[in-house]
Structure formats: structure tokens, C-alpha cells
Amino acid sequence: MTDTTPRVRFAPSPTGLLHVGNARTALYNWLFARRVGGTFILRIEDTDLERSEARYETQLIKDLRWLGLDWDEGPGLAAGEPEMGSFGPYRQSKRLAIYAEHTERLLAEGNAYRCFCTTEELEVERARAVAEHGPQVYSGRCRALQSAEIEKNLAAGKPFSVRLKIGTEPLRFHDLVHGPVEFAAEAVSDPILVRSATSISAGVPVYNYVVTIDDALMQITHVIRGDDHISNTPRQVAIYQAFGWKVPEFAHLSTILGADRERLSKRHGATSISTFRKMGYLPEALVNYLALLGWGAEDGKTETFTLEELTRAFSLERVTPSPAIFDFDKLNWLNRHYLKECNTDRVLALSLPFFLNEVPQLHLTKEGLVAGSRHSEWFERLIQLLLPYVDHLDQLPVKAAPIFAFDPASARANEENAAILAVGSARTVLTELAARVRVHSGPVTPEVFKGWMKEIKAATGVKGEELFHPVRIALTGAHSGPVFDKLIPLIEDGATLGLGILGICDRIERFAGV
RNA sequence: GGCGCUAUCGUCUAGGGGUUAGGACGUGAGAUUCUCAAUCUUAAAACCCGGGUUCGAUUCCCGGUAGCGCUACCA
Known part of the structure; x- marks a missing residue:
């Protein structure tokens, strides 16, 4: 062995989905190789013929690629491509x-x-x-x-x-x-x-x-x-x-453990890379989190790293020997961080699949919104407005539900809502609001809305939370949510899209009628 | 049972013979906002136990305890 260039390998068996623990092993191997200019090899340990399946190998390759990892030797980087490297075959069965x-x-x-x-x-x-x-x-x-x-x-x-x-x-x-x-x-x-x-x-x-x-x-x-x-x-x-x-x-x-200090397994929640992807986690968040699970930056302070930054900072000597508990909260924090940094087009493209079944009327294909569709601009605003409220993208439809599906009856039935509405001033406020809606024609702009609120405040003396809370419930069915300045135009514009979204006036009238 | 690995806030970690034991997530409080989320400020929160070495140990050594792994004609 005269060659001194480091050669490392990741050798998974294709008997299941890529687990976060194995993904971290792959990542550390990759980082080490890239750091020192070495060679990273992928070898498939498929000697267990009973449990090994070709689909798992295909998925494994997809998952590694999704994380941003590539390899210099091993199976092709995509399905069907020939093996790379002169030390093959890279499948043990061969x-x-x-x-x-x-x-x-x-x-x-x-x-x-x-x-x-x-x-x-x-x-x-x-x-x-x-x-x-x-x-x-x-x-x-x-x-x-x-x-x-x-x-x-x-x-x-x-x-x-x-x-x-x-x-x-x-x-x-x-x-x-x-x-x-x-x-x-x-x-x-x-x-x-x-x-x-x-x-x-x-x-x-x-x-x-x-x-x-x-x-x-x-x-x-x-x-x-x-x-x-x-x-x-x-x-x-x-x-x-x-x-x-x-x-x-x-x-x-070290081993990655669940909150109960047992080996991380399915009963602790998501454990496979493809599950995290399906939940709307960003690969950079997962990579960053996995890197931090058992390794820390030299300054002891930096928490966010891109893959490129990691390849510069990583060293095996700084890897901790003690087992680490997988912390979903911290992963979520990193995902929120990268979601904020993500450019609009990408967030949009990644978010749309989660609405495919929720809003079938949308002019959507698997690739995204139909080019030139008037839904496109509106949808972008919707996602932007809701993004700060989610840990991962698959939570988006739930947050968007009050906009698509307005249900006054269940809004009133909600315990917290009921408590807010039970206050005498709430009824007065909503009566005043309904009266204005009845005589209003045309779209409700934020300015119109603000005018109403000002008038109601003057007429009833109700202000602050007691004024806005009931109105928010009447509008969205929830007592919390995005600021009215953005929410109102979104609802009004949404009502013109033929998606079955109710406008502001309709909402208030229906709510009053229940 | 045998062998091995591990041990700093609830969690991920930094540090290292003398430190106000640092950072981050989470949690509490405050600011902002109609609210929630986000954001900013701030607070509480840790060296597993017992010996030894030493002027001094959380740090080094030994033992214990606990957790985990291996103990397969599994991978």
C-alpha cells in the first residue's frame, strides 16, 4: 500500500430504508474524504440475499444524493449507471x-x-x-x-x-x-x-x-x-x-439514541432519511443536524453549517465518543432556519406537493403550478405568510386550512373561541361588523378593514384583544394567525380564484348566521 | 455471566489541574404585535458516586454505579 491518499467507504446493506444513524456514518465518511482530498467509496453489502432488495439499493442511492453526498467509487450515482472505480465489483454478492x-x-x-x-x-x-x-x-x-x-x-x-x-x-x-x-x-x-x-x-x-x-x-x-x-x-x-x-x-x-436512551428506532418517530424528506425537511437542515450529533465546531459556538463549510471544518479528532440522543426540537429549529433562508421558488416547489390532495382544484401538476397560472402568484403569498408557522413543510396544509375551508359552526364550538365570544363586547363588535359588511360592496381592502375597526372601536369603546380576537375568529375560525394586513388581501384575492375560498364579507355573514 | 465502550445544564456540546464552567436547542420572563408564529433582550439550568495523586480536582489514576454494545455458522 504505497498510496497515501486516504480511502474510506460507506458499506450499508440494502435491507431497509437509510436510517439517520447510517446517514450520519455516510456523512462523516464523506466529510473526512472531502476534507483531506481522499476517496469515498460506496459498497453494497448485499450478502444477506433473503433480506436484501434492489429497491432498497435504489432508494439508498437516491437518499444519499438527496443529502448532497456523492462517491468516487461504487455503484453509479443514479440507477442504471455502471459501477465506477477499479476496485470492484462493489456489491458483495458479486x-x-x-x-x-x-x-x-x-x-x-x-x-x-x-x-x-x-x-x-x-x-x-x-x-x-x-x-x-x-x-x-x-x-x-x-x-x-x-x-x-x-x-x-x-x-x-x-x-x-x-x-x-x-x-x-x-x-x-x-x-x-x-x-x-x-x-x-x-x-x-x-x-x-x-x-x-x-x-x-x-x-x-x-x-x-x-x-x-x-x-x-x-x-x-x-x-x-x-x-x-x-x-x-x-x-x-x-x-x-x-x-x-x-x-x-x-x-x-457513537450510537444515536431515542429520548428514552434506547437505540433510535421507528417507535421514536421518523428515523429514515426518506421519511424526513417526505415530511418536508430540507436536506441541508438534516445534514447540519447530523453533523452536530457527535461533532462540534472548533470554536464551540457555531451551529449552522452548509455542506461546504462542514468539509472545511470537519475533523474526526473532534468527534465525541459518547452516545447522543436524537433531538427533534433542535432539528426543527435548524429546518426553520434553512426554510427562512430558502429562496421563494424552491420553497414553493417543495411545498406544492403537500397541497396536491388537499386542494384538488388547484392548477397543479407534479412539477408545480402550471406556468402563467393566476394561482401561482397567490400561492406564493400564501406560502410566505404561513412559512414562519411550520417546522417542516408538511404542516403547511393544516395551517392553510382556515383559508380554504371556513367552518363557522366548528369555530364556535372550539372551547377557547367560545370563551372569547361569550364576552358581551364580542357580540357587540360582531354585530357592528356585520352591519358594515351588509352595506359594503366591492373587495375589502386592508384600508377598508382598518376603517371598520376604527369605527367600531369609536362606536363601542372596545379595543385591543377584545376587539380583534372575535373578528379573527369570525374571519378564520381561529383566534391566532398572521397579521390582518396580509391575511385580508390574501383571502379576498383567493376568493376570486375559483378555489371555493370564501371572501371576507361572506365569512362574516355566514358566521353571524350561525 | 464474560469482554468492551460511554459518563459536563432536560438535550446536543465547548472546555480543561486554579474559569463567574462557555455556546446552541428547549423552558420561564420581558419587548414588539390584535393574537399566535417569527424576531430581539433576559433568567433558571450541569461537571454520576467513592477513593487516590496534588497546595488544589469537574479535569489525571483506580474502583463503583448506570446506560449501551458485542458475546451467533446475523449484518
């Missing part, structure tokens, strides 16, 4: 022959041996270990098998697994986030490399084995992955040593 070849070599060189122990026999050993409170390790019994006996077993067609011979020296490795780590050889014991079969080529190699071969052959210099692999690492170190390969640097990232 590398089976390579593993078998290496197993032959290990056996020939005496660093591995065939184990004919049956599951039942091993179970007995394990049960004894538990009873004696000792470590549950393999005795190494089949190491001592004479070649005559091996031949006899083979001839009899007895299935065997292949085990690695572990020496007596402690197994050590260096971890960029944990420092030096050491395991006693006895605690590791001879691990299985290839599962039971009657021939080596028929045997299915085990995860720890193929990962190590792939990492070595792909010349990975820094293995950055979840810390649930720490205990697997000594076994992998032993494999590197058995082949005479250089042991890489490691960086084990």
Missing part, C-alpha cells in the same frame, strides 16, 4: 469467488482450519461456559485434528465450517475517536469465517470476514463506522494479520 479464493489461501498457509463441530456440540460447550460463569468461547478443539481424520471426515461428506486461528498476542487497534483499544486473544477465540458446507466454495462467508477482505482489497485506510462494531474489530484485526495486511485506522461513531 465477490463470492474472491472470498473463496482467500479461504483456500488461509487454509493452505495454516492460518485457518476446518471445524467439524456440530451446532449441538457447540451448544453443549456454551451451556457449560454459562454454568461456570466463564467466557463463552470456542475451545479450539478442531485445531488439533490430524490430516488423516480431516480426510476421513471429508470423504464421509461431513460438513465443516472454516475457523481462523487466533494467536496469543492481544489484538490491538487504534481508534481515532476512542484512542488505543486492546482485546485479550482468549476473549476472541477462533471465529468462524465460512459457514458450514461440504465444500469451501459452497460455504457462505461470514460478515466479519468479507468486510475485512473487501476493506483490505479496496485499500481502505480509515474504517469509519458505528461503534456497535468495536467488539467485532479484534476479529477483523486478526484477519488482517493472518493475511499479512496492514491494519487500517478505525473511527467508531
Whole structure:
């Protein structure tokens, strides 16, 4: 290995949606590679044929791309594109022959041996270990098998697994986030490399084995992955040593936990990248949040980073070893931050899909508003007005509901509303308002509206909250919402669009009539 | 049971032998506004426990405790 350019990999198995924990691992790998001008490799661990599915691989690639990550070697950056890089294939299912070849070599060189122990026999050993409170390790019994006996077993067609011979020296490795780590050889014991079969080529190699071969052959210099692999690492170190390969640097990232300190899972809420996308989170918010989950800027203060800023600031040395609890509130804060920074066209394009089913009358296609549609300008104002009220875009339709669907009866039924309306002054105010609406013709401009409010204030002596609250309820069904100056023209203009939106006067009359 | 990893406000973290232990999210209060959201100001809020080393430990060492992981012919 003469090349000193760092090479890192992200090696997910396509057995489900990309989880935020794995996404963070991918991000840290990518940031490290981009920071130091190294190579980032995507490798698909699809050896679990029963659970691996092509659609998950396609989705995985989409999700990584959505986050803004790309890779220098691995599957194509889009579905159907050829593999990139000269260390392939990059799907483990295509590398089976390579593993078998290496197993032959290990056996020939005496660093591995065939184990004919049956599951039942091993179970007995394990049960004894538990009873004696000792470590549950393999005795190494089949190491001592004479070649005559091996031949006899083979001839009899007895299935065997292949085990690695572990020496007596402690197994050590260096971890960029944990420092030096050491395991006693006895605690590791001879691990299985290839599962039971009657021939080596028929045997299915085990995860720890193929990962190590792939990492070595792909010349990975820094293995950055979840810390649930720490205990697997000594076994992998032993494999590197058995082949005479250089042991890489490691960086084990802490687990992401839920609020209850258990591993983050679906019951904690959204966990997959595609779910966050569907909820209307911005990729830059998610990337920023994930970067902060286990890593902090050198100044200890900066919280917002673009991907480019991250590639300049990131370092593995500043990654925290302790587990982190996923905080939806902070993610929401970052998303609100980036939503504010987002340009209008993009927010609009991202928001529209959430209205597709809510407002079928809209002149919408999947791509957005029909060009030149008179809905377009109005919709932009609507989104802009509502944007400060949401954490993520899928909350928009709910916030917009009072504009599209006006329901006086349920507005009155609402407990808080009822309390406000029950005050005597509220009834007076609404009576005055209705009287003005009856004699009014033409659109209600903010100026007209302000004039009414001024008159009512003068006529009734009601002012402030007691004046505006009931009016707001009569107009929108809610006692809170955007400022009237913007809300009123939006409603009035909306009423002319043929979307079934009621105008100001209609609203007040209907409300009075209930 | 064995082995390993981890331990600073509720949460994410900065820091590090002597600091008013810093920042951010969230929370409380205030300002603004008809209201809510946003925004600004402000407040409360932390070094797991016990030993040792030291003039001094939250920081270094040891032990305990707790959480998590591995302990598979899962990945």
C-alpha cells in the first residue's frame, strides 16, 4: 500500500430504508474524504440475499444524493449507471469467488482450519461456559485434528465450517475517536469465517470476514463506522494479520439514541432519511443536524453549517465518543432556519406537493403550478405568510386550512373561541361588523378593514384583544394567525380564484348566521 | 455471566489541574404585535458516586454505579 491518499467507504446493506444513524456514518465518511482530498467509496453489502432488495439499493442511492453526498467509487450515482472505480465489483454478492479464493489461501498457509463441530456440540460447550460463569468461547478443539481424520471426515461428506486461528498476542487497534483499544486473544477465540458446507466454495462467508477482505482489497485506510462494531474489530484485526495486511485506522461513531436512551428506532418517530424528506425537511437542515450529533465546531459556538463549510471544518479528532440522543426540537429549529433562508421558488416547489390532495382544484401538476397560472402568484403569498408557522413543510396544509375551508359552526364550538365570544363586547363588535359588511360592496381592502375597526372601536369603546380576537375568529375560525394586513388581501384575492375560498364579507355573514 | 465502550445544564456540546464552567436547542420572563408564529433582550439550568495523586480536582489514576454494545455458522 504505497498510496497515501486516504480511502474510506460507506458499506450499508440494502435491507431497509437509510436510517439517520447510517446517514450520519455516510456523512462523516464523506466529510473526512472531502476534507483531506481522499476517496469515498460506496459498497453494497448485499450478502444477506433473503433480506436484501434492489429497491432498497435504489432508494439508498437516491437518499444519499438527496443529502448532497456523492462517491468516487461504487455503484453509479443514479440507477442504471455502471459501477465506477477499479476496485470492484462493489456489491458483495458479486465477490463470492474472491472470498473463496482467500479461504483456500488461509487454509493452505495454516492460518485457518476446518471445524467439524456440530451446532449441538457447540451448544453443549456454551451451556457449560454459562454454568461456570466463564467466557463463552470456542475451545479450539478442531485445531488439533490430524490430516488423516480431516480426510476421513471429508470423504464421509461431513460438513465443516472454516475457523481462523487466533494467536496469543492481544489484538490491538487504534481508534481515532476512542484512542488505543486492546482485546485479550482468549476473549476472541477462533471465529468462524465460512459457514458450514461440504465444500469451501459452497460455504457462505461470514460478515466479519468479507468486510475485512473487501476493506483490505479496496485499500481502505480509515474504517469509519458505528461503534456497535468495536467488539467485532479484534476479529477483523486478526484477519488482517493472518493475511499479512496492514491494519487500517478505525473511527467508531457513537450510537444515536431515542429520548428514552434506547437505540433510535421507528417507535421514536421518523428515523429514515426518506421519511424526513417526505415530511418536508430540507436536506441541508438534516445534514447540519447530523453533523452536530457527535461533532462540534472548533470554536464551540457555531451551529449552522452548509455542506461546504462542514468539509472545511470537519475533523474526526473532534468527534465525541459518547452516545447522543436524537433531538427533534433542535432539528426543527435548524429546518426553520434553512426554510427562512430558502429562496421563494424552491420553497414553493417543495411545498406544492403537500397541497396536491388537499386542494384538488388547484392548477397543479407534479412539477408545480402550471406556468402563467393566476394561482401561482397567490400561492406564493400564501406560502410566505404561513412559512414562519411550520417546522417542516408538511404542516403547511393544516395551517392553510382556515383559508380554504371556513367552518363557522366548528369555530364556535372550539372551547377557547367560545370563551372569547361569550364576552358581551364580542357580540357587540360582531354585530357592528356585520352591519358594515351588509352595506359594503366591492373587495375589502386592508384600508377598508382598518376603517371598520376604527369605527367600531369609536362606536363601542372596545379595543385591543377584545376587539380583534372575535373578528379573527369570525374571519378564520381561529383566534391566532398572521397579521390582518396580509391575511385580508390574501383571502379576498383567493376568493376570486375559483378555489371555493370564501371572501371576507361572506365569512362574516355566514358566521353571524350561525 | 464474560469482554468492551460511554459518563459536563432536560438535550446536543465547548472546555480543561486554579474559569463567574462557555455556546446552541428547549423552558420561564420581558419587548414588539390584535393574537399566535417569527424576531430581539433576559433568567433558571450541569461537571454520576467513592477513593487516590496534588497546595488544589469537574479535569489525571483506580474502583463503583448506570446506560449501551458485542458475546451467533446475523449484518
